[in-house]
Amino acid sequence: MTDPSPSSVFERITLCGLGLIGSSLARAIQASGAVGELIGTDHSETVCARADELGICSHVVPSLAEAVQDSDLVILCVPVGAMGELAQAMAPHLRDGVIISDVGSVKDHVTEAVRQHLPDTAHLIPAHPIAGTEHSGPDAGFAELFENRWCILTPDADTPADAVAKLRLLWERCGAKVDEMTPAHHDLVLAVTSHVPHLIAYTMVGVADDMERVTENEVINYSAAGFRDFTRIAASDPTMWRDVFLTNRKATLEILGRFTEELFALQRAIRTDDGEALHQYFTRTRAIRRGILDAGQDVDVPDFGRRAAKPPSD
């Protein structure tokens, strides 16, 4: 086994799943020097081969049992619906005292699905880095994905404090800011800030695709800022998002209920020509945008930075 350098946080980390998040995390961990040896594995042989070519891990090990057996941290980077099965498959091969974490967008359901399979000696610390793009696969990842983004940990009261501190430090070394909350509160917050917005974007793009009196060319050519941003959101991985909605059903349905209530109120204002109500509503929402810019969670440039950005050459 490689000797950890003095600044290592873990001796040996295994990332299970090398898609957008897993491969970004691999790059970020390697760049941070926070690990002695980084093992990557994936159920897809193609992904394993590609990750090996990219050289983003110390070793890519296709066998799950071999990949996890000597690690002091194992992070599950797979769609939320696949976490339970993956935990069950790796459980017999885990070393005593291992820390198990994940990067799933839902925490309550996933925590239960994973915990039931783990040995008593393992410490489960669910995590969710709030970062991503609409792209998928090992080539889509980049080391800076987590820089200045938040990572939420949802440990329970029984988790040893030093295990939580080590995982927190790893994420900080990858550039993230770290917060802790309960799984249920996480799921409510994310339903508001991510899950329902994604469902709405998918729906609006679906409506456009369905219109008989508006051609697909018209939708594509005249996609103004609003719709163009929706299509970017709605291009995200279908499997990941199916799992998010099915496993965060309660909070999603609650927030959807609030959303349709407000939408109907605005619809009524349009129908009854109540310009004052519309103007007040639209003015209020500007303040939240200012807060996001002040918190450094986005940049504020003309045309959303697209003038500065160059399309990929391929």
Next chain:
Amino acid sequence: MTDPSPSSVFERITLCGLGLIGSSLARAIQASGAVGELIGTDHSETVCARADELGICSHVVPSLAEAVQDSDLVILCVPVGAMGELAQAMAPHLRDGVIISDVGSVKDHVTEAVRQHLPDTAHLIPAHPIAGTEHSGPDAGFAELFENRWCILTPDADTPADAVAKLRLLWERCGAKVDEMTPAHHDLVLAVTSHVPHLIAYTMVGVADDMERVTENEVINYSAAGFRDFTRIAASDPTMWRDVFLTNRKATLEILGRFTEELFALQRAIRTDDGEALHQYFTRTRAIRRGILDAGQDVDVPDFGRRAAKPPSD
């Protein structure tokens, strides 16, 4: 009067309203060399003074009557709800044969509101450049705003073809691609690609602002891609958007009805655990995104180009 250069399309153009679109158009027209003399005016003295400082027009003329009286093209760059009143105020001062155009996001209602005030000798050619950012005011404009974006003209059958051709050429000289359609069809297309997406984004940001169990700090810090993009859309000018919804009421309400119908179907799929239906829906919407990229109406870079973009220095 300045002699037009050989490549001028118009001798003298007046832009009424020097906000984001008006001031961008001023910069684009000046850069194109398509006009002899460019006059800017605005009902706000502050905006006139700032536009004068910025030097984006040949002359800034605060008096509307003086600003329009010798121009062969006058473009109304004000919120949709202000177009009728502006047309009425300028009508007595227009020169014979003048072309009147606008940049409003709604065409059917605006066309009627403007046409009723114009003298018979004026040629009305409504226009809508599909371009913008969430910023407002003369400082927010930039000459490249219309580059490779579409501008839709909605002339009626009686408009002289040479007048339409000149306006088309002006927009092409500003970098835009030009299409023509009826006002009513324009309003339906834009309800799908812009108006309803904006209303939805405003609504979702309003819901987040209203939640008692989720703090504003949580909303701001954990604003993932979905919500973060919504806040950008929902930061757009409240007056402009109030006017859009009130004047494009019919198409907005029709598309909203379609939207809620589809949203309820997805909500039902979540409630009944129908993962297959969700996955199929989310897969279909990816194709539209690909079409928009292929049409050059957006760029496809990791993190939406934000890594490459730098916040403004002020």
